[in-house]
Ligand SMILES: Cc1cc2nc3c(=O)[nH]c(=O)nc-3n(C[C@H](O)[C@H](O)[C@H](O)COP(=O)(O)O)c2cc1C
């Protein structure tokens with residue numbers, strides 16, 4: 001399976017194409033739209049989310065709700081485009097009467113300056129529009145398609161927020177996907193610790209007033225994943241490495257770890273390795289999951305635990321030092337409408353890219369032309385593992 005996304009933040013729409021997805025999978029549009037809606041929520045988001053109402057339109061690869069095996073095309077309209085029609089029209093010369101809302105003062109932490117230097121753009125809007133995390137709406141839609149395939153194989157994935165800026169809001173133990181779903185349904189921060197909600201709201205409000213921004217850490221847990229996905233044979237077959245690349249492919253993500261993460265490096269081996277057990281009922285299992293479900297680049301049958309760290313949002317309403325690209329005058333960076341923090345939607349976005357990578361490896365490992373056959377092979381494989 002491969003996929004591609006296209007579209008500018010204030011252009012007419014986002015487009016995604018998935019190729020190599022099996023025929024015969026029943027797909028729910030409602031479930032895709034639920035994820036898109038969830039990505040728009042979360043305390044700390046900016047005004048743009050009040051304008052958009054993300055909904056997917058499927059224009060190929062699905063008929064009467066069932067996948068055909070042909071490329072699936074997904075489209076999401078940018079409602080905000082109506083305010084940017086002349087500035088962002090794909091074809092036709094710009095109207096000299098309309099201000100083009102050019103961006104000339106690159107924002108530190110954004111792709112603005114380097115993107116302009118590399119591609120020769122003199123209006124940094126040409127960089128900003130595609131480097132914007134608006135694109136993640138499409139990755140969530142693609143992730144939602146992949147999640148439906150995984151769910152039908154019994155695999156579940158859930159993401160939540162572990163910390164926002166300096167404030168920790170983590171559960172003490174590893175929660176089950178159901179517990180995570182329940183916990184995050186209770187607040188607009190996707191945090192497990194309900195007692196911290198007020199404190200974090202106040203902190204985000206304070207940052208907003210100060211013209212500053214926040215990042216955070218999220219965790220995604222994938223459960224009921226069979227052992228042996230990925231391979232130790234070559235570096236580029238290691239599934240943990242593929243997931244890490246997918247996570248760092250999300251705007252503003254700067255760190256990724258598995259299981260107990262960097263903390264593992266401070267402990268002795270006896271406190272890190274997940275000891276091996278077997279019983280007739282469940283076959284092979286471990287008594288702990290410090291390593292986050294990976295050994296030798298392969299899943300080991302324990303839940304996959306991915307932690308991912310997001311830097312603060314780079315656009316500041318109290319802007320930082322910059323230099324105008326034409327005049328070379330020292331100036332404050334441009335201000336574009338912005339979120340204070342996007343760590344809440346980010347937990348769902350990371351969930352989505354983990355789903356995409358898991359789906360890809362499953363489709364690479366088993367016969368992917370027909371879902372029914374894939375499922376049979378997959379179940380046989382799981383049975384074989386149990387009897388090893
Ligand atoms: C869901 C989400 C929303 C974001 N919203 C904003 C925003 O409103 N303003 C902003 O400056 N950056 C925002 N970002 C981060 C930038 O897109 C990102 O930092 C920038 O493209 C530079 O890429 P890099 O941080 O990966 O180097 C957002 C990121 C995500 C994942």
Ligand SMILES: C=C(O[C@@H]1CC(C(=O)O)=C[C@@H](OP(=O)(O)O)[C@H]1O)C(=O)O
Pocket residue numbers: 009046047048049052131132133134137251336337338339
């Ligand atoms: C549009 C989304 O996020 C955008 C990501 C983003 C950025 O620079 O990454 C900047 C902001 O764009 P705008 O200036 O249009 O408000 C965010 O709103 C979205 O998540 O749907």
